[in-house]
Amino acid sequence: AQKVTQAQTEISVVEKEDVTLDCVYETRDTTYYLFWYKQPPSGELVFLIRRNSFDEQNEISGRYSWNFQKSTSSFNFTITASQVVDSAVYFCALSVDDRGSTLGRLYFGRGTQLTVWP
Amino acid sequence: DGGITQSPKYLFRKEGQNVTLSCEQNLNHDAMYWYRQDPGQGLRLIYYSQIVNDFQKGDIAEGYSVSREKKESFPLTVTSAQKNPTAFYLCASSVSGTVNQPQHFGDGTRLSIL
Numbered sequence: 670a671q672k673v674t675q676a677q678t679e680i681s682v683v684e685k686e687d688v689t690l691d692c693v694y695e696t697r698d699t700t701y702y703l704f705w706y707k708q709p710p711s712g713e714l715v716f717l718i719r720r721n722s723f724d725e726q727n728e729i730s731g732r733y734s735w736n737f738q739k740s741t742s743s744f745n746f747t748i749t750a751s752q753v754v755d756s757a758v759y760f761c762a763l764s765v766d767d768r769g770s771t772l773g774r775l776y777f778g779r780g781t782q783l784t785v786w787p
Numbered sequence: 788d789g790g791i792t793q794s795p796k797y798l799f800r801k802e803g804q805n806v807t808l809s810c811e812q813n814l815n816h817d818a819m820y821w822y823r824q825d826p827g828q829g830l831r832l833i834y835y836s837q838i839v840n841d842f843q844k845g846d847i848a849e850g851y852s853v854s855r856e857k858k859e860s861f862p863l864t865v866t867s868a869q870k871n872p873t874a875f876y877l878c879a880s881s882v883s884g885t886v887n888q889p890q891h892f893g894d895g896t897r898l899s900i901l
Contacts, residue, residue, distance in 0.1 A: 678827065702887050714830075714877065714892040721887065760829065766886040773818060773884040774845065779829040 671696045673763050675778035682751050683786050690746045690781045692761030698722075700766040703737065703744045704775065708758040720744065751785045758782050789814045793878050793893035799901050800865065800872060808863045808896045810878035816891070818884030819861035823847060824875040824895075833876075836861055837884040865898065873899050 672695040682688045694703065705717040718728060720737050728735045732749045748755055762775040791812045800806045810819065818837045822830040832845030836855040850869025855861055861880075865872045875897050879890040 675829075700886070704889060706892075712875065712877075712895040712897075714879075714890075716889045716891065719887070719889050764886045773881055773886050773888055773890075774820070774832055774835055775830075775890060777822075777830040779827060 671698075671763055671765055671776040673761050673776050673778035675761055675781050677781045678779070679782045679784070681784045681786065684752060685750050686785075687747060687749050688751050688783065688785075690748075690759050690761075690783065692744045692746065692778060694742050694744065694761070694763045696763060696765055698765040702764045704762040704764070705735065705744075705746050706760045706762065708760065708780070710757070714760065717746075748783075751783075753785050753787050756783060756785045791878055791880055791891060791893035793876075793896050795896060796894065798896055798898045800898060801901050803867045805864055805866050806898070808865070808876055808878075808898070810861045810863065810893060812859050812861075812878075812880045812891075812893075814880055814882075814891065815858075816880035816882050817858070818881045818888070819855070820879040820881075820890060821845075821851075821853065821861070821863045822877045822879065824877060830877065833863065835884075 674693045701722045703720045706714040708714050725737050734747045736745045758780045760780045761778045794809045820835040821833040824830050831847050833851050834853040836842035852864045877895045878893045881888040881890045
């Protein structure tokens with residue numbers, strides 16, 4: 670069975686602080702993909718990043734960075750110098766390769782509500 | 788612009804009534820999905836489809852039905868059998884429905900009970 674846990678329900682920070690959103694996943698599949706999505710107040714989910722199980726390199730994109738560690742089954746997301754516009758719900762998700770039977774479905778965590786105060 | 792259009796944005800259902808949520812995409816994607824979002828619950832998969840005239844149940848399909856008669860359209864019907872339909876519904880699509888493809892989402896439909 671696949672499972673994604675985002676233990677932080679809500680996080681509040683003041684602008685310019687760094688913040689890390691945690692994501693822990695469970696799967697027995699050896700080939701899988703991890704995703705992060707942002708859901709602003711408008712409601713749509715915006716794709717941020719995809720990482721496959723064979724690539725443990727960390728990634729940085731502007732103020733965003735992701736740390737993937739297979740040893741701890743974690744895929745954490747850090748926002749550096751947070752801004753008010755970063756306020757949103759952030760979801761971590763998992764997709765596994767079981768020979769096509771699950772058609773690329775995503776298993777989502779419950780999300781972390783991030784509020785950045787000016 | 789390419790994207791996913793969900794309508795209506797807000798929908799109200801009376802007891803015993805079926806309602807249909809629309810989802811249209813012009814991304815030429817093969818796979819489409821319906822998710823339900825409840826506060827603090829994350830997104831749960833209702834139905835998904837990889838090709839026209841084929842679809843599979845997700846984790847919470849009871850009380851819902853779908854059709855996939857056209858590649859670009861994947862409407863969701865919330866039937867009277869769904870006893871707790873109040874939620875935010877999100878439609879998504881991906882290029883081919885394979886494991887590595889990110890899904891693209893619409894703006895959602897918020898369904899409430901009158």
